Amino acid sequence: MESVTLKDTAKETKKDTLIEIKNLKKYFEVERDLIQKLSSRTKRYVKAVDGVTFDIKRGEVFGLVGESGSGKTTTGRLIINIISPTEGSVLFDGVDLTKLSKRELKHFRRRMQVIFQDPYASLNPRMKIGKTLMQPLEIHKIGTPREREEKALELLGKVGLTPPEIIFTKYPHQLSGGQRQRVVIARALILNPDFVLADEPVAMADVSMRVLLLELMMDMKKEFNLTYLFITHDLATAKYVCDRVAIMYLGKIMELGPLRDVFQNPLHYYTKALLAAIPIPDPDHKRKVDIPKGEIPNPIDPPAGCRFHPRCPYKMDICEKVEPQLQMIEEGHYVACHMY
Ligand code: SF4
Numbered sequence: 001m002e003s004v005t006l007k008d009t010a011k012e013t014k015k016d017t018l019i020e021i022k023n024l025k026k027y028f029e030v031e032r033d034l035i036q037k038l039s040s041r042t043k044r045y046v047k048a049v050d051g052v053t054f055d056i057k058r059g060e061v062f063g064l065v066g067e068s069g070s071g072k073t074t075t076g077r078l079i080i081n082i083i084s085p086t087e088g089s090v091l092f093d094g095v096d097l098t099k100l101s102k103r104e105l106k107h108f109r110r111r112m113q114v115i116f117q118d119p120y121a122s123l124n125p126r127m128k129i130g131k132t133l134m135q136p137l138e139i140h141k142i143g144t145p146r147e148r149e150e151k152a153l154e155l156l157g158k159v160g161l162t163p164p165e166i167i168f169t170k171y172p173h174q175l176s177g178g179q180r181q182r183v184v185i186a187r188a189l190i191l192n193p194d195f196v197l198a199d200e201p202v203a204m205a206d207v208s209m210r211v212l213l214l215e216l217m218m219d220m221k222k223e224f225n226l227t228y229l230f231i232t233h234d235l236a237t238a239k240y241v242c243d244r245v246a247i248m249y250l251g252k253i254m255e256l257g258p259l260r261d262v263f264q265n266p267l268h269y270y271t272k273a274l275l276a277a278i279p280i281p282d283p284d285h286k287r288k289v290d291i292p293k294g295e296i297p298n299p300i301d302p303p304a305g306c307r308f309h310p311r312c313p314y315k316m317d318i319c320e321k322v323e324p325q326l327q328m329i330e331e332g333h334y335v336a337c338h339m340y
Contacts, residue, residue, distance in 0.1 A: 008256040010097045014094070016057050016058055016099060016174065017055045017056070017057055017058070018056055018057065018058045018065075018092070018093060018194065018195060019055060019056040019090065019091065019092055019195065019227075019229075020055045020089075020090075021052060021053060021054055021055065021056075021078075021079065021081060021088070021090055021091075022053050022088055022089045022091070022123065023051050023052070023088040023089075024049055024051070024053070024075065024078055024085055024086050024087070024088035024089070024090065025047070025049055025050055025051055025052075025085060025086045025087040025089065026049040026074050026075075026083065026085055026086050027045035027046065027047050027048070027050075027086045028045060028046045028048055028079055029043055029044070029045055030043070030044040030045060030046060030300060032044070037251070044083075044300055045300065046192070046250050046299045046300050047299050047300070047302060048071045048074040048191050048251055048299060049071040049074050049075050049078065049085075049168055049251050049252035050071070050249075050250075050252055050257075050302070051252065052071070052075055052088075052248075052251075052252065052253055053253075053282075053326075054150035054228060054246055054253065054256060055112050056195075057227070058194075058227055059226075059227055060227060060228075060244060060248070061221070061227075061228040061230050061242045061243050061244040062227075062228065062229050062230065062239050062242065062243065062244050062246070063230045063231075063232060063237055063238040063239050063241070063242035063244070063246070064076065064133075064229060064230070064231045064232075064245075064246055064248060065231075065232055065233070065234075065235055065245055065246070065247050065248065066231060066233065066247060066248035066249055067249070068233060069250070069296045069299065070248040070249050070250060070251070071233045071248055071250070071251040071265070071299075072233075072248045073200075073231060076197045076199050076229055078090060078232050079112075079197065079229065080109075080112045080114060080197050081097050081098075081105060081108075081109075081112075084098065084139075085098055087302070088139075090168065092108055092195070093194075094171070095108070098163060100219060106250035108189050110140055111191075111193050111194045111195060112191065112193055112194070112195045112196075112197065113187075113189070113191065113193040113195070113196050113197070113243070114188060114189070114197045114198075114199065115181075115184055115185055115196060115197070115199065115201045115217075116184065116199055116201075117197040117199055117200035117201065117203050117204055118202075118204055119172075119177065119181040119183065119184045119204070120144035120172060120177070120180060121179060122184055123172040123183060123184065124172075125171065125172055125173060126171070127171075127172075128166035128169060128170065128171055128174070129156070129167055129168055129170050129171070129172070129183055130149065130152055130153075130169065130170075130281070132183065132187060133151075133155060133156070133168075133183070133186055133187055133190055134148040134149065134151075134152050134190075136187065136189060136190050136191050137151065137191070140191065149168075150279075151190060152164075152168065152186075152190065153165065153168060153329070155184075155186040155189060155190055156168060156186060158186070158220070158223070159182040159183075159186045159189075159216060159220070160182060160187050160216065161179060161182050161183065161186070162196075164335040167179070167183075167308055173195055177204065177206070177209070178205055178206070178209040178212070178213065181201065181202070181204075181205060181209075181213055182216065184214070185201075185213075185216060185217065185220065187246075189220060189224055192224065193224075193226070193229075194225075194227060195226070195227045195229070196227070196228050196229075197225050197228075197229045197231070198217065198228055198229070198230050198231065199231045200231055200232055200233070201213065201217065201230075202214060202237065203232070203233075203234075210237070211240075211281045214237070214240055214241055214278060217241070217258045218241060228241075230295055234275075235263075235274050235275060235278055236278045237265060238259070239259065240252040242259050243258065243259060244256070244257060244258050244259060244332075245257070245259055245262050247262070247268065247270060247271045249270055249296070249307060249308055250297060250299055250307040250308075251299060251302070251307075252300050252307055252336065253326060253334075253336065254268045254271065254308065254335070254336055254337070255267055255270075255333075255334065255335045255336070256271050256331075256334045257332055257333030257334060258332055258333065261330065261332070261333045262333070263275065265330075265333075266337070267329060267335040267337065267340065268335050268337050269292075269308070269312055269313065269337070270292065270308055270311075272314075273290070273292050276290075284295070289298070290313070291295070292308075292311035292312070293311060293312060294311050297310060303320075304320060304321065304323075304337075305319050305320045305321045305323055305324075306319045306323060306324050306337070306338065307323075308321075308331035314339060316339075317339060318338050319338055322338070324337050324338050327340065
């Protein structure tokens with residue numbers, strides 16, 4: 001029997017990884033008027049994502065959670081290369097997407113699809129549902145017109161839009177919000193992708209519809225063997241679907257780990273506060289952790305040291321001066337905080 005070496009284990013780990021993000025940064029230049037340009041030569045930047053490193057394993061649902069302005073959506077857009085990073089790399093199946101030409105990227109785009117938050121904005125109001133679904137196949141020159149139609153009808157059935165032949169002929173405004181999001185899910189799947197970025201996919205749906213859409217996404221994950229990056233501001237939604245989660249704050253990851261560990265043993269005060277903010281339907285329930293006071297600081301000029309220090313009740317002297325790095329506290333569970 002062959003013995004397994006450390007090298008083999010490393011290879012195995014890489015084989016398990018679909019996406020590796022290393023030190024990813026995105027700075028957006030702040031627009032200045034003429035007077036500002038004349039009075040100062042220094043350009044200013046919004047540091048939307050500021051040195052983020054993590055990986056996404058094949059077949060998992062990785063959650064990126066944070067308030068608005070935390071950089072989670074920008075991170076998602078960098079991963080699927082809708083925008084280019086200021087620094088850092090995104091490896092998809094071992095290939096650095098940031099180094100590819102537009103033509104080379106086209107092949108990878110087919111393997112990566114997106115479900116956006118607002119189904120109405122992401123569907124062309126003048127295009128019938130059938131055409132919307134067949135368009136990606138046309139762009140990638142896949143199948144005959146008849147085969148494309150059959151594929152579109154098949155997917156409409158799979159996402160629960162029946163009868164498919166009727167839905168095929170409708171315009172987006174003739175469907176309900178939940179039905180439109182099902183169309184968006186079907187469109188994301190029509191090219192048979194490996195990876196789907198779901199950016200707040202149920203945030204605009206009614207509460208009753210949310211669970212059904214999440215169940216549909218999980219059914220589709222099994223059927224299509226998908227890997228998801230699930231972006232949400234809501235830890236309660238993340239709990240429903242994610243295998244691992246990363247908590248983002250002001251362009252940085254504060255905590256990362258398996259969902260169960262982060263929920264049962266949150267390490268960062270910010271994670272504890274997010275968990276405490278999940279509503280409990282009990283009028284006598286008392287929160288164990290206070291919600292951090294104040295707003296998320298300005299990403300143009302983020303606080304020195306730990307970015308969370310202006311809102312942290314446990315702030316120490318070191319917190320204002322030295323930036324804490326993510327460190328592993330227990331197997332696969334990381335935190336960026338000087339308390340550990
Ligand atoms: Fe609070 Fe300091 Fe930890 Fe930041 S590093 S979360 S300020 S204790």
